[in-house]
Amino acid sequence: MELNVSELAVARGGVPVLEGVSFSVSAGEALVLRGPNGCGKTTLLRTVAGLQPALSGVIGLEREAMAYAGHSDGIKAVLSVRENLQFWADVFGTGTIDPALAAFDLHGLIDRPAGALSAGQKRRLGLARMVVTGRPVWVLDEPTVSLDMDAVAMFAGAVRTHLAGGGLALMATHIDLGLDEARVLDMRPFKAKAPSIDDFDGAFL
Numbered sequence: 576m577e578l579n580v581s582e583l584a585v586a587r588g589g590v591p592v593l594e595g596v597s598f599s600v601s602a603g604e605a606l607v608l609r610g611p612n613g614c615g616k617t618t619l620l621r622t623v624a625g626l627q628p629a630l631s632g633v634i635g636l637e638r639e640a641m642a643y644a645g646h647s648d649g650i651k652a653v654l655s656v657r658e659n660l661q662f663w664a665d666v667f668g669t670g671t672i673d674p675a676l677a678a679f680d681l682h683g684l685i686d687r688p689a690g691a692l693s694a695g696q697k698r699r700l701g702l703a704r705m706v707v708t709g710r711p712v713w714v715l716d717e718p719t720v721s722l723d724m725d726a727v728a729m730f731a732g733a734v735r736t737h738l739a740g741g742g743l744a745l746m747a748t749h750i751d752l753g754l755d756e757a758r759v760l761d762m763r764p765f766k767a768k769a770p771s772i773d774d775f776d777g778a779f780l
């Protein structure tokens with residue numbers, strides 16, 4: 576299993592934000608995207624995960640291999656922690672939710688409606704969803720928002736277990752996860768250039 580991205584160009588709201596992005600992530604590896612606010616990390620992750628089309632370039636892996644966790648936690652407020660995870664385990668046909676509960680220390684909250692969880696607990700539940708998908712490629716956008724230090728360590732542990740099982744991870748984060756083995760890709764060199772103006776007068780009309 577390998578995620579090969581080649582010469583990818585992506586846009587948000589019709590405006591090109593990144594171009595010429597190429598990287599590979601092999602089984603057992605994590606790649607962290609770094610760059611200032613607004614540089615296009617979310618846009619790139621959404622494109623790789625198949626949620627929006629690329630302007631150009633190649634993503635050499637089918638989207639069925641991927642599980643995506645974005646800014647929202649993707650949980651149903653009226654369902655309990657157990658019901659939320661069981662729902663996704665059924666959707667992905669993976670069965671057991673115990674490893675996900677253990678990875679994010681959710682056993683003590685199992686019967687609580689997700690809507691009654693704290694922000695950090697909701698985030699842990701949202702990330703536990705990644706475990707129950709059983710998918711090999713985790714695409715994660717700012718996964719540690721709302722997490723305290725212990726929960727960040729829990730998340731790093733879950734990523735390590737995923738990598739050790741042959742999975743891979745692509746993520747954007749502004750904080751140090753303590754995942755020293757992760758490679759880092761600086762997005763700044765890939766900033767899309769403004770299109771050249773052929774018609775100088777027309778640019779003012």
Ligand SMILES: Nc1ncnc2c1ncn2[C@@H]1O[C@H](COP(=O)(O)OP(=O)(O)OP(=O)(O)O)[C@@H](O)[C@H]1O
Binds near residue numbers: 589592614616617619
């Ligand atoms: N719905 C939208 N319509 C138009 N432009 C958008 C939209 N959403 C985001 N943008 C713009 O697209 C650019 C890339 O945004 P993106 O969210 O990919 O950046 P980011 O690197 O993930 O930022 P952050 O670190 O703040 O999360 C930014 O300039 C942003 O203002």
